[in-house]
Amino acid sequence: xxxxxxxxxxxxxxxxxxxxxxxxxxxxxxxxxxxxxxxxxxxxxxxxxxxxxxxxxxxxxxxxxxxxxxxxxxxxxxxxxxxxxxxxxxxxxxxxxxxxxxxxxxxxxxxxxxxxxxxxxxxxxxxxxxxxxxxxxxxxxxxxxxxxxxxxxxxxxxxxxxxxxxxxxxxxxxxxxxxxxxxxxxxxxxxxxxxxxxxxxxxxxxxxxxxxxxxxxxxxxxxxxxxxxxxxxxxxxxxxxxxxxxxxxxxxxxxxxxxxxxxxxxxxxxxxxxxxxxxxxxxxxxxxxxxxxxxxxxxxxxxxxxxxxxxxxxxxxxxxxxxxxxxxxxxxxxxxxxxxxxxxx
Amino acid sequence: xxxxxxxxxxxxxxxxxxxxxxxxxxxxxxxxxxxxxxxxxxxxxxxxxxxxxxxxxxxxxxxxxxxxxxxxxxxxxxxxxxxxxxxxxxxxxxxxxxxxxxxxxxxxxxxxxxxxxxxxxxxxxxxxxxxxxxxxxxxxxxxxxxxxxxxxxxxxxxxxxxxxxxxxxxxxxxxxxxxxxxxxxxxxxxxxxxxxxxxxxxxxxxxxxxxxxxxxxxxxxxxxxxxxxxxxxxxxxxxxxxxxxxxxxxxxxxxxxxxxxxxxxxxxxxxxxxxxxxxxxxxxxxxxxxxxxxxxxxxxxxxxxxxxxxxxxxxxxxxxxxxxx
Numbered sequence: 001x002x003x004x005x006x007x008x009x010x011x012x013x014x015x016x017x018x019x020x021x022x023x024x025x026x027x028x029x030x031x032x033x034x035x036x037x038x039x040x041x042x043x044x045x046x047x048x049x050x051x052x053x054x055x056x057x058x059x060x061x062x063x064x065x066x067x068x069x070x071x072x073x074x075x076x077x078x079x080x081x082x083x084x085x086x087x088x089x090x091x092x093x094x095x096x097x098x099x100x101x102x103x104x105x106x107x108x109x110x111x112x113x114x115x116x117x118x119x120x121x122x123x124x125x126x127x128x129x130x131x132x133x134x135x136x137x138x139x140x141x142x143x144x145x146x147x148x149x150x151x152x153x154x155x156x157x158x159x160x161x162x163x164x165x166x167x168x169x170x171x172x173x174x175x176x177x178x179x180x181x182x183x184x185x186x187x188x189x190x191x192x193x194x195x196x197x198x199x200x201x202x203x204x205x206x207x208x209x210x211x212x213x214x215x216x217x218x219x220x221x222x223x224x225x226x227x228x229x230x231x232x233x234x235x236x237x238x239x240x241x242x243x244x245x246x247x248x249x250x251x252x253x254x255x256x257x258x259x260x261x262x263x264x265x266x267x268x269x270x271x272x273x274x275x276x277x278x279x280x281x282x283x284x285x286x287x288x289x290x291x292x293x294x295x296x297x298x299x300x301x302x303x304x305x306x307x308x309x310x311x312x313x314x315x316x317x318x319x320x321x322x323x324x325x326x327x328x329x330x331x332x333x334x335x336x337x338x339x340x341x342x343x344x345x
Numbered sequence: 346x347x348x349x350x351x352x353x354x355x356x357x358x359x360x361x362x363x364x365x366x367x368x369x370x371x372x373x374x375x376x377x378x379x380x381x382x383x384x385x386x387x388x389x390x391x392x393x394x395x396x397x398x399x400x401x402x403x404x405x406x407x408x409x410x411x412x413x414x415x416x417x418x419x420x421x422x423x424x425x426x427x428x429x430x431x432x433x434x435x436x437x438x439x440x441x442x443x444x445x446x447x448x449x450x451x452x453x454x455x456x457x458x459x460x461x462x463x464x465x466x467x468x469x470x471x472x473x474x475x476x477x478x479x480x481x482x483x484x485x486x487x488x489x490x491x492x493x494x495x496x497x498x499x500x501x502x503x504x505x506x507x508x509x510x511x512x513x514x515x516x517x518x519x520x521x522x523x524x525x526x527x528x529x530x531x532x533x534x535x536x537x538x539x540x541x542x543x544x545x546x547x548x549x550x551x552x553x554x555x556x557x558x559x560x561x562x563x564x565x566x567x568x569x570x571x572x573x574x575x576x577x578x579x580x581x582x583x584x585x586x587x588x589x590x591x592x593x594x595x596x597x598x599x600x601x602x603x604x605x606x607x608x609x610x611x612x613x614x615x616x617x618x619x620x621x622x623x624x625x626x627x628x629x630x631x632x633x634x635x636x637x638x639x640x641x642x643x644x645x646x647x648x649x650x651x652x653x654x655x656x657x658x659x660x661x662x663x664x665x666x667x668x669x670x
Contacts (some may be wrong), residue, residue: 052400110449124450131438134407138422140415145396145420146369146476165406165438172407176399330448333507335538335585 008291017314019291022223024300026056026279029082030305033236033314036098040258044316046096047111052079054221054253055187057278061084061229062183062248065234066153068121072234073139074153075123075132076113079252083111088120092311101318108321129160133182140178140237148284151182151228151237154333161207162198165200169244175212179237181212182245185220187252192264196201205232205247211277213243220250221278224285251276349525355459355515356385358533359502363393366421368504369395372408379592382427383461383520405434409458413443413510416456426460432472441613443510444485454489457504459513462490463556463606464654466505466518469645475523475555475607475638481616482513487537488584490514492558494525498582499535507537513664514583516556531648540587540595546576547614549600549664552591552617554580558605564660573668583613591617592624599630602669604660609637631670634663 002345012017033051040049059082066072068087081094096104098112108148116124118136121137125132138262143150156166161184176315184204188195201207202341208215214236218229225297226248251273262270286292303345327342362369365647371386378553379386390398393610403407412422426432430432432439439458446452451511457517464473480486487509491497504511508613517593527533543558558579565575577593602622603614614635621633628669634660643649 053424097597105451114449116450116452123414123417123452126442126445128437128441131406131410133440134438135414135417135442136408137407138411138416139418142420145415165410168402168404168407169410171402172411174405175402201643210431278599329451331487331585332447336589 010291012224012231014126014227016291019286020062020300022227023282023286023292023297024304025060025064025082025086026223028085028091028307029056029060030279032308033081035308036095037258039095039099039312040051046100047098049098049258050078050112050256051258052081053252054277055185055250055274056082057219057223057282058185058226058248058250060086061223062153062230062246063087065227065230066121066151067234067318068151071120071121071148072151072153073118073123075125077125077153077155077157077160079187080155081113084122084206087122088117089113089122090311092315093309095311096315099315099319102321103175103315103317103318106323110215111223113172128165129157129235130163131163131168132167134172137169137173137176137178140173141176142181143179144176149238151181151234153181153183155183155185157190157228158184158188158195158198158204159193166173170211170213170245173243174213177240177242178244182243183230184245184247185250186247187250189252189258189265193254201333203247205245208245211243211245214241215245215247217247217249220248220311221276221281223278223282231341239254243279260332286336347525347529348524349494350521351494351497351515351533352383352385352520353648354375354498354525354527355371355572356387358498359386359390362502362505363389368419369421369423370400370415370462370512371423371425372412372515374402374403374427374457374458376400376425381425383517386425389661390541397443401412401605409435410438413438413446413454414563416454417446417452420590421455423505426458426603428476429460429462429476430471432458432460432512433479434477434573436479439486439622440480440483444483446485447509448485453606454510455508455509457501457511457513459501459504459515461517461520463516464650465519465556465642467645467650470642471558473643475514475605477514478612481584481613483637485510486584487511487582489537490516490555491535492516492519492543492555492579494523495527495533496535496541498527499533500545501532502532502536506534511537514555518556521608535581538585538587541579541581542576544575544577545575545578547596548574548600548668549602550576550578550594550598551602551604551664552578552580552593554583554602555606559604560655560657561604561660563657564664567657567661568664571638573664579602580620586617588620588624591621595621595625598630599628601629602634602660602663602667603633603635604655605635605637606655607638608640610640612637631667634667635665636660
């Protein structure tokens, strides 16, 4: 794999630097989560911890299809840490969120990756699943009203597609022909509930027809396939072609959160999906196609390690927010009577 | 001066804000070509275009959610609920997403959700509700409920200009029954959070809002003939309500009667009573009382509806009892 003659043509219209970037984001996602597991076991993560093990390609590849120079915005789910990182969220922000630090993006008010920066292009979710589809309808509607060539992307899971909010959102987006991509992550389980108990369709993409929107599907563990299918949907949205429902077939290899031992899942099922690990698979692809050398990849691994270590070192001993900061910022300006009540406490 | 109805005042306020600020746009069911179930937005789509006056599917969650997203992006959406009863369909996204957005994530969400509330119109259980108490309990929202045409206009304009999400409850009984002369060319903006003294009096304060203001004023006329002088305080804003105005009035009259059309248990009257106890218990010459609807869904038959909802005579009797206490 050392001579140029043996290199395969570059895929999906991507440059070699972009191919390496995809690897970087997936590796950063996994390593950051592994670091968070260590911090969780030390009780430094004060709440629950959610993993995206085995889903890094779906998160990273889909977000990578957006155009950050045009101001595209996505709304992630709990297993889309990779999407957030691609859009510009930083490891130290994620660490501060999980550890509830005073300087976290939400000043200790919200959990994990529930944070946002519209300038960087991500709008954090709330826990009520399906709602973000409707909120992203509004984001996309603002693009349409202002005639901006921007695209919104919202993730939905196999479980959340059972909500009324999902139905209202996708239907609204379809009728309004909004520049919105809806990425349905089919990872097999919603908490402990397998997909056949969520829906009677075999594939989530079948639902696209019922809403009159385009549907597409890809192997969610193949980062290049994810990128390509999402890019088609993004291009369609940007050119006025409306909504696409993209189904990514993947698998949740950990429990709902770290406390969940996944007793409801057969071991062989997890093992079968371990063999399809998206990062291992992409590494093999990069090396056998001659798109990257071992040295390139080792350099990325080292960069990821040092970035995470530096971020942990910087924020690990930072303080929690001061208690009384809990009172401010409910409204643009607090009512006088409430201030008096607070002061009397 | 031009004489306008309460409904026309809302329409004028909406139109003025649409003209003043191109970030303002509307979403709702049948609000465009049809002009809305009560014709509040009649002519708006022709005037402002289908992209600023958007007919939506029957999807209250999507209307409220999309408004939030558009508001984050710097627009100023105004959502119409065809009847405010249907706001409950969007209760979750409104209370969980919209109301918490500023606090949890520093997201600006300047949006208005407006719609017709209230009974006395034989609307039955699902076209007559006064659901303010369900939202009063949610930090991060503002709620206004105008009684007069001037405030109907002034509060819709204030709500649209406000940087927080505002629920605007317009009383359908008042739509065409209330008429006022309003000055032409005045930019009428009613400050959110300030009550209005609807009638000055000495013996008892009636704290009320929306259509009940007029029942209270009728009761005041009846009682004036008996030498009982009622002060009527029109809250106008229910969240955050004007605690200082209530306290000042109660310290003057030493009696507080709270009147609302919503049902009694868990109603806003309970909260107002608690605030009075916290701040002016020593000034009270009688227990705080309330006149509210009975704790039943609102029935359809005139005999039933009139029995369940507060009437002028209920206020008169309660006030007499308190003054004699």
